[in-house]
Amino acid sequence: MSADNGTLVQVRDLKKYFPIHKGALIQRHVGDIKAVDGVSFDIIKGETLGLVGETGSGKTTIGRTVLRLYEPTEGKVTLDGTDVFSLNPKELSQIRRRTAMIFQDPYASLNPRHTIGTIIAEPLEIHKVAKGKEKEERVTELLQMVGLNQFYVNRYPFEFSGGQRQRIGIARALALHPDLIVCDEPISSLDVSIQAQVVNLLEKLQKQLGLTYLFIAHDLSMVRHISDRMAVMYLGKIVELADRDEIYLRPVHPYTQALMSAVPVPDPDLAEQRQKIILEGDLPSPANPPKGCNFNTRCPFAKEICIEEEPEYREVKAEHFAACHFAEDFL
Amino acid sequence: MINSMDQAEVLLEIKDLTTRFYTEEGVVYAVNGVSYTLKEGEILGVVGESGCGKSVHALSIMGLIPSPPGKIDKGEVLFDGRDLLKFNQSELRDIRGSQVAMVFQDPMTSLNPVYTVGFQITEVLSIHKGMNDKEARGVAGELLDKVGIPGAHDRLDDYPHQFSGGMRQRAMIAMALAGDPKLLIADEPTTALDVTIQAQIIDLVKRLQENLGMAVMWITHDLGVVAELAQNVNVMYAGYIVERGSVRDIFKATRHPYTLGLIGSLPRLDEAPGTELVAIPGLPPDLVDLPKGCPFVPRCMYAVEQCLEEMPPLEQTDGKDHTVACWRWEHVVGEVTADVR
Numbered sequence: 161m162s163a164d165n166g167t168l169v170q171v172r173d174l175k176k177y178f179p180i181h182k183g184a185l186i187q188r189h190v191g192d193i194k195a196v197d198g199v200s201f202d203i204i205k206g207e208t209l210g211l212v213g214e215t216g217s218g219k220t221t222i223g224r225t226v227l228r229l230y231e232p233t234e235g236k237v238t239l240d241g242t243d244v245f246s247l248n249p250k251e252l253s254q255i256r257r258r259t260a261m262i263f264q265d266p267y268a269s270l271n272p273r274h275t276i277g278t279i280i281a282e283p284l285e286i287h288k289v290a291k292g293k294e295k296e297e298r299v300t301e302l303l304q305m306v307g308l309n310q311f312y313v314n315r316y317p318f319e320f321s322g323g324q325r326q327r328i329g330i331a332r333a334l335a336l337h338p339d340l341i342v343c344d345e346p347i348s349s350l351d352v353s354i355q356a357q358v359v360n361l362l363e364k365l366q367k368q369l370g371l372t373y374l375f376i377a378h379d380l381s382m383v384r385h386i387s388d389r390m391a392v393m394y395l396g397k398i399v400e401l402a403d404r405d406e407i408y409l410r411p412v413h414p415y416t417q418a419l420m421s422a423v424p425v426p427d428p429d430l431a432e433q434r435q436k437i438i439l440e441g442d443l444p445s446p447a448n449p450p451k452g453c454n455f456n457t458r459c460p461f462a463k464e465i466c467i468e469e470e471p472e473y474r475e476v477k478a479e480h481f482a483a484c485h486f487a488e489d490f491l
Numbered sequence: 492m493i494n495s496m497d498q499a500e501v502l503l504e505i506k507d508l509t510t511r512f513y514t515e516e517g518v519v520y521a522v523n524g525v526s527y528t529l530k531e532g533e534i535l536g537v538v539g540e541s542g543c544g545k546s547v548h549a550l551s552i553m554g555l556i557p558s559p560p561g562k563i564d565k566g567e568v569l570f571d572g573r574d575l576l577k578f579n580q581s582e583l584r585d586i587r588g589s590q591v592a593m594v595f596q597d598p599m600t601s602l603n604p605v606y607t608v609g610f611q612i613t614e615v616l617s618i619h620k621g622m623n624d625k626e627a628r629g630v631a632g633e634l635l636d637k638v639g640i641p642g643a644h645d646r647l648d649d650y651p652h653q654f655s656g657g658m659r660q661r662a663m664i665a666m667a668l669a670g671d672p673k674l675l676i677a678d679e680p681t682t683a684l685d686v687t688i689q690a691q692i693i694d695l696v697k698r699l700q701e702n703l704g705m706a707v708m709w710i711t712h713d714l715g716v717v718a719e720l721a722q723n724v725n726v727m728y729a730g731y732i733v734e735r736g737s738v739r740d741i742f743k744a745t746r747h748p749y750t751l752g753l754i755g756s757l758p759r760l761d762e763a764p765g766t767e768l769v770a771i772p773g774l775p776p777d778l779v780d781l782p783k784g785c786p787f788v789p790r791c792m793y794a795v796e797q798c799l800e801e802m803p804p805l806e807q808t809d810g811k812d813h814t815v816a817c818w819r820w821e822h823v824v825g826e827v828t829a830d831v832r
Binding site for chain 2: 214215321323351352353354355356357359360363378380381382384385388404405418419421422423424425426427428429430431436438439440441442443
């Protein structure tokens with residue numbers, strides 16, 4: 161995990177805890193939801209890093225904390241060498257121009273009382289980069305980039321379908337020429353045939369504009385399709401990170417193995433051949449994660465050491481990271 | 492399994508089912524003349540995107556269409572030879588829960604939060620099986636155990652909020668099984684669940700279907716789930732069944748351009764990096780304003796003049812029991828099908 165010149169984002173030991181309070185009048189701090197519990201990874205310029213994990217694994221919290229939409233509990237994030245968490249509000253606003261976010265729900269993320277033109281132009285106004293004719297031209301250009309008719313500028317969000325709204329969200333994200341876009345489940349609320357349209361658009365824009373994506377989703381096959389590398393999260397930690405094919409074909413963490421085998425494949429022959437690993441039980445509570453390796457309660461291979469000692473997140477082979485005591489045995 | 496299937500008795504026969512919603516914005520043509528049969532012990536997958544009529548058609552079978560604005564305008568739903576559409580409310584209630592059970596997408600809203608899980612299952616048993624409290628409690632515990640809830644008998648007094656999402660869906664399935672149904676209709680039962688939990692539920696339903704021999708209608712938008720679970724598949728679009736066949740026919744000898752498009756929209760496992768998905772252009776049609784001909788025309792690369800004029804009937808293709816509603820099906824052999832898919 162060397163910080164060579166190609167690295168755009170560097171995340172080190174990032175933790176984000178949400179405090180749990182009890183008591184009506186005097187609020188006592190009784191514990192923490194450990195949403196993100198010590199993760200480290202890099203995002204390389206121009207790549208798509210896929211972040212997968214189940215509900216409550218902390219993937220969205222990572223995305224938001226990296227952009228400092230949440231203040232971190234601990235850890236360090238650098239964007240192109242700048243320490244994001246040490247910036248004052250003015251500096252933060254400067255660096256935020258280089259990042260953007262696309263949200264899951266295109267119905268909730270667009271203000272229903274604003275026209276499309278206003279929505280897309282908002283970042284331009286906030287950061288005072290364009291006004292008047294220049295602004296209008298930029299909005300037109302953005303609409304064309306995402307495949308929407310430029311005459312839609314004066315329409316309102318309710319006039320658009322889910323897929324079109326997601327395109328509007330993408331246009332807004334692109335407004336300030338960002339380097340990094342955090343895509344938080346951008347396709348999970350869309351129909352299958354529309355998902356492919358949006359994914360193709362994101363890939364085309366990446367090529368055209370040299371964008372870097374942190375792509376967060378729970379749909380493994382789609383994440384694998386769009387990503388260059390993939391990180392798998394479980395209960396606030398990254399358990400494995402590798403090249404998309406490597407992690408799919410040769411996963412070394414038992415959780416990744418189970419997750420990959422659980423993805424339904426749209427092919428009856430393959431579905432028949434595949435050996436599924438069915439995990440027992442549910443995700444433990446992130447307020448009280450198991451001691452040792454936090455996967456030990458569901459792991460089919462768990463041994464004594466897994467209950468006692470937390471496995472180190474390490475490079476088990478070139479560019480392949482995993483946190484399992486027995487990762488090397490699966491190589 | 493396919494051979495034994497041929498001899499199985501027909502359990503459900505749907506003829507020309509037509510359901511519409513009469514709203515202020517106009518008539519919504521939700522289900523437009525759907526006909527098919529479901530045999531005893533069969534697992535049927537019903538696939539399609541939002542608004543294709545897959546849920547409405549299932550609710551129509553169960554007599555659960557809110558009316559008004561909904562109305563079943565035409566058709567027959569023959570279950571064991573009797574037309575459910577002619578049943579009155581109390582006859583329907585007898586069938587629902589005992590002969591036909593339904594599991595919905597969101598287990599939190601379909602369980603009553605103020606009653607214990609145990610109570611909600613024993614209720615079914617006392618209504619449909621006439622069991623007394625003690626018997627029913629014993630059976631409810633067994634049912635929860637059967638669907639894989641750990642420490643089942645001790646969890647009967649838990650409330651739904653004490654269960655996780657996967658456990659709630661299991662509890663819903665336990666409740667559905669309580670009446671020994673011949674048909675289980677599952678409407679997107681795993682859509683709200685994570686993949687590892689989804690795998691547990693699919694595995695469970697497969698096992699139950701084998702052991703109990705009930706028929707299952709699994710409604711979903713996820714072609715992957717269908718490929719793993721179903722024997723036969725109905726593909727729906729704009730309220731029509733556009734293609735129907737065995738799971739192998741649907742995936743390996745696809746004959747409808749829409750099915751082909753759906754399959755192409757999914758990432759392939761053996762794809763090379765940088766491969767583009769074959770998306771279907773455009774949007775699904777507005778069900779208030781359906782075009783005269785085939786509703787897929789505006790998005791179809793095979794469309795010709797005739798497609799604009801007239802909706803094609805569901806007709807036999809070259810495959811056995813493989814039917815398709817497309818004037819041009821003989822020309823539909825995408826690169827996608829020729830391949831590993």
